[in-house]
Amino acid sequence: MVETTTRPAPAAPGAAAPVPALDETMLAMDVVDTLRHADRLVERELAGDARRAALKQRLREIYATQGIAVPEATLEQGVAALEQHRFAYTPAPPSFGRSLAMLWVTRARWGRAVGIALAVLLLAGGGWWFGVHVPAERTRIAEQQELREGLPRALQAEYDRVLAATTLQGPRDRAARLLAEGRTAAGAGALGDARARLAGLRDLQRDLVQEYRIRIVSRPGEQSGVWRVPQANPRARNFYLIVEALDRDGRPVEVPITSEEDGTTARVARWGLHVPEAEFERVRQEKLRSGLISDPVVGQKRAGELEPRWSVPITGGAILKW
Structure with missing residues (x-):
């Protein structure tokens, strides 16, 4: 609060009103500030018909407790200023500039989070x-x-x-x-x-x-031949000798074989070779008699050639599963 008892002399009739002294202006502002911060007082006193008189009386009591004598004109000026919202801050209306200013003022609140987010995005x-x-x-x-x-x-x-x-x-x-x-x-x-x-x-x-021989599989416990009923002709039978490709040292050699049943091609070392029924029966009878096949080699693949040379009649077909 501002402590002063200075009071200007009254102006002569017809003369121009003198400019208020600085201490009077500050005292009036203090009065308004006192009113503004005494919310209950303002709400109560301003509700009656004699609000101005009651409000000034209440102000005299407040300042009297502080040992300050406030002139009547200053009290009147403070009450009028409060009613006219003088010495009060009126916020600027919403605008782009105000939004930018608010962002700048509150940067300490959101700047850290935004900085972390930007760092995460950069990373x-x-x-x-x-x-x-x-x-x-x-x-x-x-x-x-x-x-x-x-x-x-x-x-x-x-x-x-x-x-x-x-x-x-x-x-x-x-x-x-x-x-x-x-x-x-x-x-x-x-x-x-x-x-x-x-x-x-x-x-x-x-x-x-590649060089390899093609021989009929004739080891004990292994099939040497199978027959199938083709889907296209249920009354017919297709006969196959189970053969394998071996190099000079007897090691399996994988060769490309295409199945006549589904058209798939795979590199395998063993497959079913389609032969006439008579050739199939000859091999079957020989194995039944002695358990062995006297001449199991049925083909020879030479280097520089793609197709084996067969020593038995074949149809040109093959199967990959049996």
Whole structure:
């Protein structure tokens, strides 16, 4: 509170009102502040008809307890100022500028959370960039490099190996087709197709250099032949000898076999060879008599060739399951 008893002399009639002294203005502001902070007093006193007189009397009592003599004009000025909302702060209406100012003033409240969120986003973005994007980009560049340089060279190298493995025109023509298709796919950016043609050339070269014998399985406790009823003709029977491919040392050799029952192809060392009924019956009778097959070798695959040379009649079909 401001302590003062200074009171200006009354102005002469007709003269201009003098400018209030600074201490009077501050005293009036103190009066208004006292009224504003005494909420119960204001609500009670302003409710009656004699509110102004009662309010001024209550103010005199408040200041008297503090030993301050407040002039009547100052009390009147303070009450009028309160009614006119003078010396009161009126907040600015909502606007974009006010919103920005409020954000700045309250930055200590939300700044830490926003900073942490931004840091998390930066870490996540950096992890994605260096952990996903950069490796993917490197892979893409490597694949493009492979398409431009690596695959064409690899295709040509495998083609040359096929030519070195055989003098037969059939395998050579097949290799030339795979080479042309692989080059076209590489030029078009079809990495998968180009690699598939390269794998085809490698399989072809591997099949050409293989050497093995095809023999009927005749070990004790193992089947040497089976027969099936084809779905297309329930009255017929198909006869198969169970055979295996073995190299010179007697080790199994996996060869590509296509099943005539479902059209699937797999590399296997044992399969069912479709033979005429008479050949099947000959082998069956021989095994029934002695438990052995005197000449189990039914085919020979030579290096440089794709198809075995058979010593028994066959139909050209095969099965993979029995």
